[in-house]
Amino acid sequence: MAIIRVKNLLIRTYIGFNEDELRNKQDVVINMTIKADVDNAIANDDVENSYNYKTITKKVIVLVQEGKFKMLENLTRQVLDVILMNPQVEWAKVEVDKPHALRFAESVSIELEAYRKGVT
Numbered sequence: 146m147a148i149i150r151v152k153n154l155l156i157r158t159y160i161g162f163n164e165d166e167l168r169n170k171q172d173v174v175i176n177m178t179i180k181a182d183v184d185n186a187i188a189n190d191d192v193e194n195s196y197n198y199k200t201i202t203k204k205v206i207v208l209v210q211e212g213k214f215k216m217l218e219n220l221t222r223q224v225l226d227v228i229l230m231n232p233q234v235e236w237a238k239v240e241v242d243k244p245h246a247l248r249f250a251e252s253v254s255i256e257l258e259a260y261r262k263g264v265t
């Protein structure tokens with residue numbers, strides 16, 4: 146198993162429940178930490194049949210770009226769930242930052258982690 150980190154993935158989406166947030170997209174910054182089986186990538190130096198960090202990243206981009214979210218917790222949980230769908234993933238942690246969400250703070254974030262169902 147390896148720990149794969151996708152760092153500072155910047156995506157624009159609808160996030161929030163204030164009037165202007167419902168109408169206008171804003172940036173979120175996503176950091177994903179994924180514990181996945183990469184034995185095949187190591188043994189064969191080949192992405193075929195290996196956990197592909199590009200694939201999951203593109204799935205997250207589509208999920209977030211095309212979604213509309215009110216609560217940051219909901220967005221974070223949905224990203225975590227899409228990562229955990231892959232049987233090669235044992236555990237994952239997701240942190241989603243909403244920069245400038247608060248007037249006097251640089252950013253606010255929610256972090257969630259979980260094992261894939263059936264893994265403890």
Ligand SMILES: Nc1nc2c(c(=O)[nH]1)N=C([C@H](O)[C@@H](O)COP(=O)(O)OP(=O)(O)OP(=O)(O)O)CN2
Binds near residue numbers: 200
């Ligand atoms: N488990 C691994 N997965 C992937 C690896 C790897 O080494 N281990 N390597 C890659 C690619 O080399 C990736 O790093 C670069 O791919 P690409 O330039 O296609 O990524 P982009 O996001 O820039 O692709 P665009 O389609 O141009 O947006 C992938 N997975």
